[in-house]
């Protein structure tokens with residue numbers, strides 16, 4: 473597998489919560505999370521800019537890896553650690569500008585074809601979804617399951633990879649057994665009866681990632 477064209481991320485990004493507010497970013501960084509994504513959907517840039525600035529400041533303060541979902545221009549403008557984009561986002565985003573600004577890039581994939589397309593861009597990491605059924609996002613494809621995830625991880629070799637979609641605390645050991653270095657999740661934390669306990673248990677299992 474060829475090297476990333478973007479700034480590197482550690483092979484193991486560890487526990488990777490994907491959240492929709494600065495409040496979540498702050499409480500999870502305070503709880504020990506070191507890889508995190510701000511995912512605010514479908515707002516105009518002027519409505520998200522202040523949150524993006526605040527999230528980036530928090531990421532810097534905690535020495536954490538903060539990825540901005542979708543809003544790649546604001547991520548460049550305010551010097552985020554990285555950007556996460558999906559396949560449709562790739563059609564409109566300026567990947568060269570993200571790379572030239574030194575930001576890391578994560579790309580979503582859901583099957584072999586998307587993986588080939590994403591790898592051609594040589595991002596910092598590849599996200600593999602959705603592993604299990606998820607209620608958080610409407611997915612046009614079927615869940616890829618653990619067998620397919622294992623095959624993809626094998627193909628990727630040393631390339632940093634992130635598993636996402638329907639990953640609960642109970643499912644984490646089986647996901648880690650595929651060899652993936654990072655577990656991204658939304659509801660396992662944000663919908664948990666006690667998010668502090670859930671986060672501590674998830675950090676214990678997955679870790680906070682390599683330095």
Ligand SMILES: Cc1ncc(COP(=O)(O)OP(=O)(O)O)c(N)n1
Nearest residue numbers: 541556557558559580599634636656
């Ligand atoms: C770590 C991670 N993986 C996948 C996604 C999904 O990104 P995308 O396909 O662009 O969909 P939206 O999140 O924009 O709805 C992600 N955000 N993070």
Ligand SMILES: Cc1nc(C(=O)O)sc1CCOP(=O)(O)O
Nearest residue numbers: 601602606608637638657658659
């Ligand atoms: C934002 C997102 N992207 C996915 C993908 O497969 O690309 S799955 C997903 C939602 C993940 O939420 P939960 O952990 O609650 O299932």
Ligand SMILES: [Mg+2]
Nearest residue numbers: 542557558561
């Ligand atoms: Mg997107």
